[in-house]
Amino acid sequence: MNQLKLESMLKRFFIEDIGDGDLSGERLFPKNTIGIFSFYAKEAGIFCGEDIITTGFSLLSNAVKCNLLKHDGDSLNKGDLIAEIEGPMQTLLAGERVILNLLQRMSGIATATRQAVNQTIHSTTRICDTRKTTPGLRMLEKYAVRIGGAFNHRNGLYDCVMLKDNHIAFAGSITSAINTVRSQIGHTIKIEIEIETKDQLIEAIEAGVDIIMFDNRTPEEIKEWLPLVPQHITTEVSGGIQYNQIKDYAATGVDWISLGALTHSVKALDISALVQWKGATQNAH
Numbered sequence: 674m675n676q677l678k679l680e681s682m683l684k685r686f687f688i689e690d691i692g693d694g695d696l697s698g699e700r701l702f703p704k705n706t707i708g709i710f711s712f713y714a715k716e717a718g719i720f721c722g723e724d725i726i727t728t729g730f731s732l733l734s735n736a737v738k739c740n741l742l743k744h745d746g747d748s749l750n751k752g753d754l755i756a757e758i759e760g761p762m763q764t765l766l767a768g769e770r771v772i773l774n775l776l777q778r779m780s781g782i783a784t785a786t787r788q789a790v791n792q793t794i795h796s797t798t799r800i801c802d803t804r805k806t807t808p809g810l811r812m813l814e815k816y817a818v819r820i821g822g823a824f825n826h827r828n829g830l831y832d833c834v835m836l837k838d839n840h841i842a843f844a845g846s847i848t849s850a851i852n853t854v855r856s857q858i859g860h861t862i863k864i865e866i867e868i869e870t871k872d873q874l875i876e877a878i879e880a881g882v883d884i885i886m887f888d889n890r891t892p893e894e895i896k897e898w899l900p901l902v903p904q905h906i907t908t909e910v911s912g913g914i915q916y917n918q919i920k921d922y923a924a925t926g927v928d929w930i931s932l933g934a935l936t937h938s939v940k941a942l943d944i945s946a947l948v949q950w951k952g953a954t955q956n957a958h
Contacts, residue, residue: 674724674816682812683729686771698766708762708948710769712776714749715943718784721745721820722776725813726756729772734764745820746783755944769946778810779817780942786821786935792919798927800919801826803911805933814936826931834864838888841866847873851880865909874898878906886931888912892921899926 702708712726720743730737737760743749755776758765789800800823806814815825827833836850844850851864858864865884866877877885878901885902887895889912902908909929910922922930 674812676724676728678812679724679728680732682809683725683732683771685809686775687729687733687768690771691767695763695767698763702762702766704761704763706762707759708765710758710765711947711949712755712758712773712944713947714751714753714755715945716749716751718749718780718942719787719821720747720749720755721779721783721817722772723756725772725775725779726758729775730758730760730764730768733768734760736760737764749780749942765948773944773946775813777941777944778807778939779813779820780944781939782814782817782936783821784942785939786818786823789916789919789930789932789935790822792916793923793930796923796926798923798925799824799929800935801909801929801931802935803931803933803937804829805937807936818935821935823935824929834858834862835886836864836866838867838869847876848880851877851882855881871898871901874901878902883907884909886911887927892918892925895922895927896925 714720723741723743723745726741727739730739737758740757741755742757743753743755749755786800793800802815802818802823803826811828815828818825827835834854836847836854841847841850844853847866847868851866854864863883865886866882867886867888868874868877869888869890874885884907886909887898890898890910895910899908907929908927909931910925910927911931911933914922914930914932919930
């Protein structure tokens with residue numbers, strides 16, 4: 674992850690949550706009161722977010738010490754200790770919720786991604802994400818996808834041309850859309866097009882597209898159509914693919930499966946914090 678972007682994001686998140694100050698922690702504990710947070714997993718999964726812990730707490734105080742026992746990509750079992758953070762209790766309490774929220778979401782994405790990738794182990798097909806990310810969190814969510822073992826599709830509208838059904842409808846045809854765009858971009862930019870029929874597939878091939886996405890097509894359709902696609906054109910399938918269908922799609926020989934579900938509807942991994950202070954312990958949720 675880009676460190677400058679990460680720090681900027683975390684600052685915004687802390688400002689949103691802390692505002693003018695923590696009315697609870699700042700009035701309950703003196704500034705020099707030291708405490709320890711122990712982050713631990715409450716369910717099995719894949720951990721992601723070590724930089725969230727170290728960068729997040731360091732932005733709030735230079736007196737915080739972070740001891741990471743798990744690193745990005747490590748497997749977690751229920752009860753595993755992830756990290757111990759020692760520092761001013763005011764700082765720990767002020768940063769705890771923002772940091773835990775991000776850890777849980779990123780680890781949930783990494784876990785779901787690893788599950789998807791495991792379905793393609795015996796094939797040449799690879800898994801990637803989509804732009805269906807949470808506004809403001811794209812960098813973190815796409816990083817979590819990579820930690821889970823998959824790849825990133827385009828990061829935004831700016832790094833790849835992708836012509837979907839609405840683009841084609843406005844342009845009048847696939848050929849018109851590709852030719853118009855091709856005349857205005859450099860040679861390093863690829864063009865991907867979304868197709869739904871065999872006729873559209875043939876038109877896209879003849880127009881010289883770089884990547885063909887089979888949108889909402891069945892494995893049977895894709896297996897039938899793939900032999901028509903020249904080797905130099907990359908193939909992708911997308912559109913409502915469920916985890917129990919990944920093996921079937923991978924068996925077709927398609928190059929990529931893009932899954933919006935990795936980021937748009939993933940379940941957060943349950944992670945919590947155990948507070949230690951003056952010999953007493955309690956759970957922070």
